[in-house]
Amino acid sequence: MKRAIGKPRFYRRSGLSQRFALGLRVGAALLLVGIALAGHWLDREGLRDNADGSVSFLDVLYFTMITVTTVGYGDIVPVTDRARMFDTFVVTPVRVFVWLIFLGSAYNFLLRNTWERWRMAAIQRQLDDHTIICGYSATGQEAANELMRRGCPPGEIVVVDEAEDALEVAAEQGLATVHGDATHNAVLAAAGLARARSLIVTPGRDDTAILIALTARRLAPQVPVAVAIRATENEVLAQDAGAAVIVNPISFGGQLLAGSSVGPHLADYVSDLVTSHGRIAIRERTAAPDELGRHLRDVRPGQGLRIYRGGQAIGFWEDEAVLREDDVVIEVVPQGVVGSPQ
Known part of the structure; x- marks a missing residue:
């Protein structure tokens, strides 16, 4: 059965998951309200109910919530100095913090998310002559770092990955990111493949890399594709999939090590040759x-x-x-x- 996928989206780095952050805010608001409720209940003798003269737990709960969220209706009021001081120095700050939590949550989960979606959509529309890196493991990260060392602006590099922690690393470097499976047409289209300068495929699995190359070749045959392949026997498959450049890091590393055993300066020269700092x-x-x-x-x-x-x-x-x-x-x-x- 084919796995269903969601709509590909540009990803914005966040220090906490949205669900955890929302839970943290709700917990903080409940804690503050609980402090006010406990204080009012312990000092309920300092409150007066103008309706029936008695103050029950439901009256205290009602009075606390109304006082924290608004300024009250006057049906229940503090009548002793201690109750008034508690409302002044405890409940009033609680009210301020609760409102800050509510406003902050509204900004984070509504306004800022809406803004980020609009901003990322604008970035997506403006992508042109950029480099796409599918898979941001060690190889993908080194490819991006080398591109930037060679003068490529971070905004001209788009990272596609399913792992949010990998996208966080890319976002910290200022790279544009797309969250999704690069073997799917919609994800590569969201990354602007048709307008890209080149595509670098480093997912860490040969079968996935070959499938990404096939997908890219179908969508944008004019875009050169460079693929990292680990198994030598899969290089022919990558070539048949349309890869213009095939790099086997394991084979290349072994050949370089073997050559260095008879020529100790070979590895130094090759490193000097292919990196920007040589x-x-x-x-x-x-x-x-x-x-x-x-x-x-x-x-x-x-x-x-x-x-x-x-x-x-x-x-x-x-x-x-x-x-x-x-x-x-x-x-x-x-x-x-x-x-x-x-």
Whole structure:
């Protein structure tokens, strides 16, 4: 049986769940009212009922609630100095705090929620040329951090996840968030997939990642999809699902460790190459008009590594590595060079 899903929604970080926060407020209001009720009951001799002259527990309950919520009707009044002082220094502050709790609850659960829904809907409508990250575990968080280190504004990154604690982490970083299952069309549509620059898929499960890639390919075939795959045998499935880039962190980490055992500086160089805080950066770009007809080895200021032409990869050592129109160049440049990947 297919699991029913709710409407995808933009998520706003909250320190407490709404149900717990509401319960806390109700409990505080009841405690304050209980203090006033106990004081009036213990000093009921200081009250006078103008209707029948006797003060019962129901009279005390009625008088307490009316006094806390309004100023009373005058049918039951304090007549002794002690009862009047209790109303002055205890019941009056209780009334103020209870009203603050009521007003705060109305703001939090009605006005602010309405405002946040309107604001998030406005953000959703304005999303354009942004990056979507599906799954905000360790890999997704590192991808977002690296994007921001490379100059991508937090507002141009949208995190999609079903776990609210993951969305809280993303919201703390200033990222836009969508709460929902990214394997569903409506959720990716809510994240603005059709207008996105790219999609990064890191849910932590290969089957989920492949399904997200398939869903994205159907909704927005023009958006490049990068997928993190853990099992080598699933890389072909991810490619068939439409992933433009497939990264296997387990395989890559193992290969890097193996290489480092014979070349201790390899890991340092690769880290320098792929992160924003190194001395060099790797970038992908289209060949510039003034570079056409030049060999890849002669391209400056970077060091050309590879050309992609019609799906074919051409290395810098090959004779046919002469730049043509629409060639895609992969090169290494000094960190900070204008045009480095954002």
